[in-house]
Amino acid sequence: MEYVIEMLNIRKEFPGIVANDNITIQLKQGEIHALLGENGAGKSTLMNVLFGLYQPEQGEIRVKGKKVNITNPNIANDLGIGMVHQHFMLVEPFTVTQNIVLGSEPTKKTGVINVEKARKDIQEISDRYGLKVDPDAKISDISVGMQQRVEILKTLYRGAEVLIFDEPTAVLTPQEINELMEIMRSLIKEGKSIILITHKLKEIMEVCDRCTVIRKGKGIGTVNVAETNTNELASLMVGREVHFKTEKKQAEPKETVLTIENLVVKDARKVDLVKGLNLELRAGEIVGIAGVDGNGQSELIEAITGLRSAVSGKIKLNNKNITNKSPRKVTESGVGHIPQDRHRFGLVLDYSIGENIVLQTYYKKPYSKAKVLNYKAIYDQAQKIIKEYDVRTPSVYTKARALSGGNQQKAIIGREVDRSPDLLIAAQPTRGLDVGAIEFIHKKLIEERDKGKAILLISFELDEIMNVSDRIAVMFDGKIVADVKPEETSEQELGLLMAGSQVKEGDPNAIQ
């Protein structure tokens, strides 16, 4: 038949769980095929099976109709299967070129890596598919978008005909997502076939031809994208109806909670990234910060929360100066923080869920007294949070590491919200989560607003910003360049603002 890849009745078990239970997916030559499912449904597992990282307990894989046995990634490569993993597989201290050629390096007669040839080959491929990269840059120095292009180049360099993208857009900015869509289209044009995993139904509608849905490890079926809509897809995957637009009342802003005046912050490389920023946030409102990644958002949050020192300017919380106070002081004066990088900052992965729930409060009563921990109080609290926030975990004693990303995120949100801080900073709170989880988190944020808390939402998803915020502050080049109401603006306008247009005249940083 015309299928390039067929995975038939695949079953894959992990200790105590069936990740893939009799799943079938068939990929046609030249199509973009979406793979959709909730967090933990088994998508990555299925693709890892195809790529030879896992061996299935059952089932059959066919490539161009021929039965194959893919026992390691080398075989997948030889069969023309390439994978862009959910968590990038890049060696950070290496250059782009080194990462791309790693494992199949061109050499000179002397046995030395032929860097010139590698660079030339890469250039050729990147020109052909419009994948712009800097071949000599170190991975640790380039943007996430470029890292992704490196991942794609890696597969193409190895001559992949079938590309698997595991949640490629979760970490990208809208601009980068558009670029990626273009890239995928040009890949199809060159005769490649693609499997795309994503939680963003809009993307599926936009580029995919067909979509296979799985739920809790089981295959639900495959639909033609042209014959369906996002609502149907969502309910197929979750098993119930999902609301995309979260219901909310009109905001009733009260007294000012956060005031930022002329804030200047440097990044790790000692470059000013926040350049005299002003912002005000009131109780009972959600302010969304829209902006392209790298315009100082992370530095802004870190400065507010005391993780990074401000060079100048003032940050006031409830009229008390908290500029350059320690993270502990800031937290105690009423700031909650859902960090952007949940693995790095949000959790101690080797601690149990219970221990993570008191990460901010362990030193307080009732969790400890005279420096002695009270485990009963700690685990009682954890029990309460996992119930209230629907954190799916075998028990409160389970290590945080073993939870899926969505559940980890819910635990963090539960922890931060439960402390009932006056100001809640939510940075990318729904990154990588499925629509059901996103809905839940948005509801929680709005609930807090309604309780009279101030919420600062940072997100690269314009959808999310538009849906949840009461007010949108556009951040560009280290400053807030516009303050608009979601009802009074459009994604197009926001996009322009984020790109720096309509900035005051005479500003040297205006659009190049």
Place this chain on the structure above:
Amino acid sequence: MIEILQSVIPTALFYSAPLILTALGGVFSERSGVVNIGLEGLMVMGAFLGIVFNLTFSDVLGAWTPWISILVAMVVSAIFSIIHAVASVSFHASQVVSGVAINMLALGIGVYLTKQWYGKGQTDMVDQPFYTTNIPLLSDIPVLGSIFFQGIYITSYLAIILAFVAWFVLYKTPFGLRLRAVGEHPMAADTNGINVSRMRYIAVILSGALGGLGGSVFALTIASNFSHSTIVGQGFMALAAVIFGKWHPLGAMGAALFFGFAQSLSVIGSSIPLLQDVPQVFLLIAPYVLTILALAGFIGRADAPRANGEPYIKGSR
């Protein structure tokens, strides 16, 4: 000044050579992601083998004895180091634990066999150690010749050359790129079709070979015999050199040379007028204090290979 250099540099070189060699082994192993505290044990093995082989075969092999001795020490230590590889790569053992065991095992075996074979706790002195030489031509260069090329052990040059070879292998060849990738991000390497376990085995075995070489060079240039106290701490100094040199072969070489230089200076200190009145204890601790100062002052933070010390278990995060 030149006189001081003339006496410091050749001595620093012979002192450093075993450390350089062993540290290079450490660099290979740790670059691949396998922590190697077992360097001390690998040196013990090398010293033991080098001496025993030398004693046994010097009659037959004549002037070639020391060279063949270090070769044998290298090969057998490489085989010995497979224990560390099996434990830490295949059995996912804690690499620190396995390294500690290597240290105890090597010393135990070395002394046990010495007692079994020679009936006493230490061997005789070897008849065929290495001797210093002047390098033809180069030693005639004015000033430099006398500092760098007179009265030098060939093995010292071997160590320095091997450091450059190691640098070349690690930074210029596909093998090196793969090895470093395995130590930074084994899963990435795995998805690129690189056999992580195999790379790590090779790296650990290389560290065994180089550690064995270091130990046997120490034995045949400095100690002349083997006993429980032949190698006492040199392996740990080599480990320090690995970290001091930021896991880079040339850095490790530099660090080992620094140790040699500092030791040599501390000995020579008492005959330098300026330092004559300094109490001896200060000269004794000077090399170690200098190292700490150097680290604190301008070497600073060194980042280990990202995956160093972590067993790679396929399919886990």
Place this chain on the structure above:
Amino acid sequence: ACGGGSSEGDTAGSDDNNDNADNAASDEDYSIAMVTDQGGVDDKSFNQSAWEGIQAWGEENDLSKGNGFDYAQSASQADFMPNITRLVRDEYNLIFGTGFLLKEDIQKAAEQFPDTYFAIVDDIVEAPNALSVTFKEHEGSFLAGVAAANKTKTNKLGFVGGIDSPLITKFEAGFIAGAKSVNPDIEIDVQYAETFDDAAKGKLIASNMYSNGVDVIYHASGGTGNGVFNQAKDIKQNDADREIWVIGVDADQHEEGKIGDHNVTLTSMVKRVDVAVQDVAKMLQAGEFPGGEHLEFGIEEDGISIADTNTDAFTEDIKNAVNEWQEKILNGDVETPQTREELESFLEAL
């Protein structure tokens, strides 16, 4: 403790495993055992020498190891006391502790077990059932200094000590006194390695000394001395005409100095622990164990001697000079210094 390096001609090792030779010892036999320090019975130094003494005594009396005499080896300081106690409980009549490191433990044991005799080698303990055996290393070292002073062409000598301690200071003081007695203008470079088993350090020091014009080095530094020999031999290998020498310590270190047809060992300051041990054993047998006393073995008691194995280097002239000074020591004309203070006054009096 200052052991020499190792050399061939081991006599200790062969009888490790045959402790059941059945030489029925007579009922009233005395039994003797020793506890080594970390060096062990094959250290080519005083442990070995003491063990050889005990063996010789045992053979004379038709005893065998484990049956009339034995030793207990200590791997570390922590082993001393258990070893001593075990031997006490095995009912040995006399227990030697070899090396000053065992001083405290022998002292304690002597107090705890008044029915057993003890003897310490190289240090002094005080108990009615314990004997202290020391050597007049300063006398031997003095003669070594005389030999060195007669041999040197550069008038520069070197002394390499193990750990700076009263015992090793005896070697240092004696050596300097001897050399300066021959020629007050001789310079002596004194260095301590602060360890007895770092050959690398020994080699560094020797290398530095030889390149500064020193041509005779006297070492009292155990395994550190291996490095001294190593360096001397290396120089000799490269330049057979170069006149450089090492003076060995404790045992005759002639073997250690062999390099091709040459030998860099000028002589050795030999400490006859075996002689002392046998003497003490005989006193015990005679029922005259000198408990509570302090016996010093010097030249006169045959406890100290100067090796003359290297006849090429240790020429008749040197031998004569050494004998001449030995006479002076024996008849009391020369009082050899044992400490740095005594050395100072000795030198002032020159």
Place this chain on the structure above:
Amino acid sequence: MPSNRLFTLLVPVVSVVMGLIAGAIIMHISGFNPIDGYSALWTGAFGDAYTIGETIRRSAPYILTGLSIAFAFRTGLFNIGAEGQVLVGWLAAVWVGLTIDAPMYIHLPLAILAAAVAGGLWAFVPGILKAKLGVHEVIVTIMMNYIALFTTNEIIRKVLTSGQTTTDTIAGSASLASEWMQSITFYSRVHYGILIALFAAAIMWFIIQRTTIGYELKSVGFNQHASRYAGMNVSKNIILSMVIAGMFAGLAGAMEGLGTYGNMSVTAGFSNLGFDGIAVALLGANTAIGVVFAAFLFGALKEGAGEMPTGAGIPTELVDIIIALIIFFVASSYIIRWVIVRFKKEGK
């Protein structure tokens, strides 16, 4: 899957058994009788009251250096410097024992405290360098070992004595020695230090498992970023961790200085208490209770080893080989687990 608790018990036991079997094989190959060898080992360690006393005495400092290394490990640090910390602790204890005149209830605690403080201070250096400058603690602790060795020797010679190699014996009021314990163990040197060691193990367990201090220390060990985010002072915790580890090691010095020897001698090399402590910590899986058991195992094997040359003509090094093999087997518990799981499955 069988419960984890069962494994934590089974793995070391199986490892010890396998180590002993391997030792027997080596003995057999070398022409010794393994039964003689092991009965000598047993006699040497537990043969009578005396050897039991000595085994306990020997275990006490192992417990403490084991705790030192385990504590640092638990908080993400590798303390190779226990060796040096033992030496300075030993020196400080003896120093106080010699120079202060006070009744026992003041003198003894003061001497013990001095040892802990000295060890702590010695570990403070690598701690602060790690915390403030990111200097790798492994190198600094290795260097600090040598510095400790040479300086303690010098202080013994120049300050505590006039050029002697051994200090006087400490005052009785600072001694841990126990005539009563000695008398029931045929004058072994067992002393009250074992109680201190066991108490220290309890303290470690308490700090790590029960207090906010332990919570912070472990958190910093696992994830510095998250700890900072949670308001913990990362530098302070790194330093604190090293200092506490150093204090345990310093106490091990007090065991020797106030208990076993009652003095301190100039030494030519390391005591190996610190290096063996690494093995003890790892055998004990870095837990307080594990360390106690591992230290006793270690102490018994090392003590019993002394009997092997006399009792069976076997070199003591065989015991080192056996210990090394046991450590290997523990380290490779993955494979042991795998075998046990297999076994269970087959059994079903």
